Amino acid sequence: MGVLLEARGLKRYFGGVRALDGLDVTVNEGEIVGIIGPNGAGKSTLFNVITNVFPPTAGQVFYNGEEITGIPPHEVARKGLMRTFQRNLLYPPFSVLDNVRMALHLKSGYNFFEALFNTPSYRRKEELVDKQALATLGSADILALKDRISSFCSFGAQRRLGISVGVATQPKMVLMDEPMAALNPEQVSNITKFVRQIRDAGTTIAIVEHNMRPIFALCDRVVVLAQGRKLAEGTPAEIRDNELVIQTYLGRHGSAAAH
Ligand SMILES: Nc1ncnc2c1ncn2[C@@H]1O[C@H](COP(=O)(O)OP(=O)(O)OP(=O)(O)O)[C@@H](O)[C@H]1O
Ligand SMILES: [Mg+2]
Incomplete structure (x- = not known):
């Protein structure tokens, strides 16, 4: 399983706000990778920069063996890298x-x-x-x-x-921004099943979510962002037990994270 997506040293500033502040993220072919973290951590910005809704302030994005930094969004889509939106x-x-x-x-x-x-x-x-x-x-x-x-x-x-x-x-890969937001438990479990089917049909997935239970159930790896930087990265079990992550983020989502 090779690397399919790689963000290298990504920065994106909005005025004085460092939405991404030197981020390295990789996703391997066939994986489901979860991107979690507090509100304003830079999760949606990461997807926006990867698909070039706006360009990075610094850093590079590689997809399927070629650099895609700065290419127009429709070109990104044509290369088989799709996204779904928060709404x-x-x-x-x-x-x-x-x-x-x-x-x-x-x-x-x-x-x-x-x-x-x-x-x-x-x-x-x-x-x-x-x-x-x-x-x-x-x-x-x-x-x-x-x-x-x-x-x-x-x-x-x-x-x-x-x-x-x-x-x-x-698509070869899809980026999903909060596909489970504001859904009830039954709807969340339907989406969870659907996401798993999409992966099993051969699509690599990066998924941003605040719902911890389905993220831990679905993902091969989880990347935790805070203030535009990577706070931690690991298997769901490693992330669940990571003290820094619990303090920074999971504490507030504790009941969901416990399952
Ligand atoms: N287009 C923009 N213009 C100005 N500031 C922005 C823009 N997009 C994001 N930001 C700022 O960048 C920071 C990161 O925002 P982002 O939307 O990436 O967070 P997030 O992790 O997706 O949060 P949430 O969990 O609430 O969706 C925030 O401070 C936000 O206000
Ligand atoms: Mg967001």
Whole structure:
């Protein structure tokens, strides 16, 4: 298992705020790596810099053997590094199935003239898109909702759809920012199952979360951030027992961390 993603000496300053302050993080192919830490630790900023929503102040990002520092977000996505966002990203008036189909069309290259004249190559692409979209909804466990307008789905189903949109193209790697935030225990366990399936289907995952129980259950490795730096790194068992981590972060999440 080689290194798939590497952030080297990453810094990102916002005025006087050091959101990232010299961070080294690696993710190996096939892993689920958890990124945890207090509010404002720099977790979302790390994902934003990796996908170049904004560039780093200093440092480098390597993905799949090449440097991707500073390349546009759509180029990052085209290389198979996708992300999901802290809020749900959907086209509310469209059906569940159409939301995923649109994500796939962006990848397969939607050709207006092919579509207009309904050419054989267009029909072949459409069949493939439908097949992949339905398979994704199946593993998200929302296939039964495929024709429902997405904004009429439950909050938990919308969250799983948001993730489906990110992973429908079967990216090599996905960055998930708080996929379990504000969900009830049953919805959290549904997402946990879905995340595990995404990994088992061959996608490497980095996941930011405040829900400690699913993070410790899911992750091969956990990286703890505080004030833009790495506070600790290790297996879930090592992190759970790390005094510094308990003092800085887990203390406040103690009941969840104990499980
Ligand atoms: N676009 C921005 N402009 C200015 N400051 C920002 C920006 N994005 C993040 N910051 C600041 O950088 C720091 C790190 O923020 P970040 O969102 O990365 O934290 P986080 O670990 O994701 O926190 P949370 O757990 O609350 O989501 C914070 O002080 C935040 O206010
Ligand atoms: Mg965040």
